[in-house]
Amino acid sequence: xxxxxxxxxxxxxxxxxxxxxxxxxxxxxxxxxxxxxxxxxxxxxxxxxxxxxxxxxxxxxxxxxxxxxxxxxxxxxxxxxxxxxxxxxxxxxxxxxxxxxxxxxxxxxxxxxxxxxxxxxxxxxxxxxxxxxxxxxxxxxxxxxxxxxxxxxxxxxxxxxxxxxxxxxxxxxxxxxxxxxxxxxxxxxxxxxxxxxxxxxxxxxxxxxxxxxxxxxxxxxxxxxxxxxxxxxxxxxxxxxxxxxxxxxxxxxxxxxxxxxxxxxxxxxxxxxxxxxxxxxxxxxxxxxxxxxxxxxxxxx
Amino acid sequence: xxxxxxxxxxxxxxxxxxxxxxxxxxxxxxxxxxxxxxxxxxxxxxxxxxxxxxxxxxxxxxxxxxxxxxxxxxxxxxxxxxxxxxxxxxxxxxxxxxxxxxxxxxxxxxxxxxxxxxxxxxxxxxxxxxxxxxxxxxxxxxxxxxxxxxxxxxxxxxxxxxxxxxxxxxxxxxxxxxxxxxxxxxxxxxxxxxxxxxxxxxxxxxxxxxxxxxxxxxxxxxxxxxxxxxxxxxxxxxxxxxxxxxxxxxxxxxxxxxxxxxxxxxxxxxxxxxxxxxxxxxxxxxxxxxxxxxxxxxxxxxxxxxxxxxxx
Numbered sequence: 001x002x003x004x005x006x007x008x009x010x011x012x013x014x015x016x017x018x019x020x021x022x023x024x025x026x027x028x029x030x031x032x033x034x035x036x037x038x039x040x041x042x043x044x045x046x047x048x049x050x051x052x053x054x055x056x057x058x059x060x061x062x063x064x065x066x067x068x069x070x071x072x073x074x075x076x077x078x079x080x081x082x083x084x085x086x087x088x089x090x091x092x093x094x095x096x097x098x099x100x101x102x103x104x105x106x107x108x109x110x111x112x113x114x115x116x117x118x119x120x121x122x123x124x125x126x127x128x129x130x131x132x133x134x135x136x137x138x139x140x141x142x143x144x145x146x147x148x149x150x151x152x153x154x155x156x157x158x159x160x161x162x163x164x165x166x167x168x169x170x171x172x173x174x175x176x177x178x179x180x181x182x183x184x185x186x187x188x189x190x191x192x193x194x195x196x197x198x199x200x201x202x203x204x205x206x207x208x209x210x211x212x213x214x215x216x217x218x219x220x221x222x223x224x225x226x227x228x229x230x231x232x233x234x235x236x237x238x239x240x241x242x243x244x245x246x247x248x249x250x251x252x253x254x255x256x257x258x259x260x261x262x263x264x265x266x267x268x269x270x271x272x273x274x275x276x277x278x279x280x281x282x283x284x285x286x287x288x289x290x291x292x293x294x295x296x297x298x299x300x301x
Numbered sequence: 302x303x304x305x306x307x308x309x310x311x312x313x314x315x316x317x318x319x320x321x322x323x324x325x326x327x328x329x330x331x332x333x334x335x336x337x338x339x340x341x342x343x344x345x346x347x348x349x350x351x352x353x354x355x356x357x358x359x360x361x362x363x364x365x366x367x368x369x370x371x372x373x374x375x376x377x378x379x380x381x382x383x384x385x386x387x388x389x390x391x392x393x394x395x396x397x398x399x400x401x402x403x404x405x406x407x408x409x410x411x412x413x414x415x416x417x418x419x420x421x422x423x424x425x426x427x428x429x430x431x432x433x434x435x436x437x438x439x440x441x442x443x444x445x446x447x448x449x450x451x452x453x454x455x456x457x458x459x460x461x462x463x464x465x466x467x468x469x470x471x472x473x474x475x476x477x478x479x480x481x482x483x484x485x486x487x488x489x490x491x492x493x494x495x496x497x498x499x500x501x502x503x504x505x506x507x508x509x510x511x512x513x514x515x516x517x518x519x520x521x522x523x524x525x526x527x528x529x530x531x532x533x534x535x536x537x538x539x540x541x542x543x544x545x546x547x548x549x550x551x552x553x554x555x556x557x558x559x560x561x562x563x564x565x566x567x568x569x570x571x572x573x574x575x576x577x578x579x580x581x582x583x584x585x586x587x588x589x590x591x592x593x594x595x596x597x598x599x600x601x602x603x604x605x606x607x608x609x610x611x612x613x
Contacts (some may be wrong), residue, residue: 019538029420032415032418032420033420034317035411035415036415036420036422036426038417039411039412039426040426040429042490043429043430043432043433043494046441046444046445046448046490047432047444049444049447049448049455050444050447053447054360061453062452062453063453064453064458064462065457065458065462066453066455066462068455079318086397092540107338108338108339108342109338109339110372111335111338111339112335112336112338112339114335115331115332115333115335115336116336118334119328119329119331119335120328120381121325121328121329121332121333122329123333124332127336127340130343131339131343134343134347136547136601137347137351138547138550138551138570138593138594139551140551140553140569140570140573140574140589140590140593141351141354141435141590141593141594142346142347142350142354143573143574143577143586143590144352144353144354144357144359144573144577144583144590145350145351145353145354145579145583145587146346146347146350146589147364147577147578147583148357148362148364148583149350149353151364164346165346167342167346168346168347171339171342171343172343172429175339200328200331225435229436229437229438229439229553231437231438231439231553231557232553232554232574234569235557235574236574236577236578237577246437247437247439247440247554250437250439250440250443251443251557251558257599264487265447265453268443268447269447270441272440272444275326275437276436276437276440276441279432279435279436279437280432280436281433282435283428283431283432283435284428287427287428287431290431290435291427291431291498294495294498294499295498295499295502298591
């Protein structure tokens, strides 16, 4: 009897101590999870606040004490912002500018990265350094002369001025990141194509470009986000509301209905949510690619 | 020989060395042809404007002027040395840079260490970290400006009415005592996740067996952090530090959205932009831009040299 009972009790004891261990582990993890919660709240609270302000009617928004959950949620602010022609125009302008800049930077940049990544020639290293130097270049350093240049070319207050100047910060980055993608490709594929009698250009767009597709998506996304978010050049090179981009529209927001309040914060927050949404969706879908591109750009730098 | 033929399909049947140099020459020509569009863009939007900025900084160029720029030598730079407004912008920018970078590195390291360990919802957290980075600075500045509102803002409500930490509402943006901290907090919120992601990339390359060996040797968590994590993280820290310093020194958006061109809270870039665009004084504005460029260069040189010293 005792012989069979003994192992049972040790088993039970072991089980009990195991349970105790997990409980202790959970308790030990509590401060850690508390930290996780604090970080999550810190990251997310401003978004929550913008959202709650966007669905709060002005009467509740401009009242104390502050309501942490909207009692009378409304879409009035969204309706006002979306019926504002200038804001819709700004959304269109930003889409046009960001898409054009992205396409241009990818086209021009892919050729250059192909040359730097797959060709050996004298002058390759200096070119690479010029590109690298440009990624560190402050926009403000060329603001004055670009301003003069654009005015003289008659491009002031046009979207062309933005498409053209945005190449300054999108192109070097595109070349830099795409070059690392081209360098990583196996040599054999290229050689096989040459054996079959392909020209360098055919090798480029039939063999290497399809392989570089993930790199193109990554850099394209980063270029699009950078162009969509740009403020300094848009502020300096455009003047009338019909040429504003979204960042300017948010900055110089003029409410649809004045409502007697100095600043229509409810509408501004609605506009903020609207222009941020596409970015959040893009980020959520392509987070892995964006991360890869960011760290490639930074670590290589 | 066979390999050369393979990569030179169109080659004429001539001697080996000549063929190779032909190939090299044609490859080089192709390479420069491919680079041409990029080089043109670089020349037009960066190299030429930079040269022009340096030239304009020695002139009295004004946009409305019909006479065109007149060479005035070092006058702009002499004025810059006596310009108290400009000196104040340097002070504001440098203070902002120190505050934000120190905070972003401490907070960023904590966040990176947390996200680097196993827990439920880690993937979600990493994705959420990208969002503040992805949104326009103008948007984050407006979101925070509303939270800072002196009457209806959530911060005053939280700190004064709910928690009683302050006994009257504070005008976070208007009050000169708080303005710089207020704008720094916006930058810290937006950029800490980005810093954390870069540091996380550095943490992930540290091999797990080093920690295992340390554990076997009886090193506690704190020792592991100081003796393993931190030293091995130095390369990632340095790269991130350089990136963040360059960004901070040329800060524009967040200040301009929150303060406009307010004298006491103006960073260098706002002063330059305001001089060029609002006052059309391109010549003097260009001199400011060159000065900013030089100040940034000084920081880079300091980083690079101290790094070399540490490595050797």
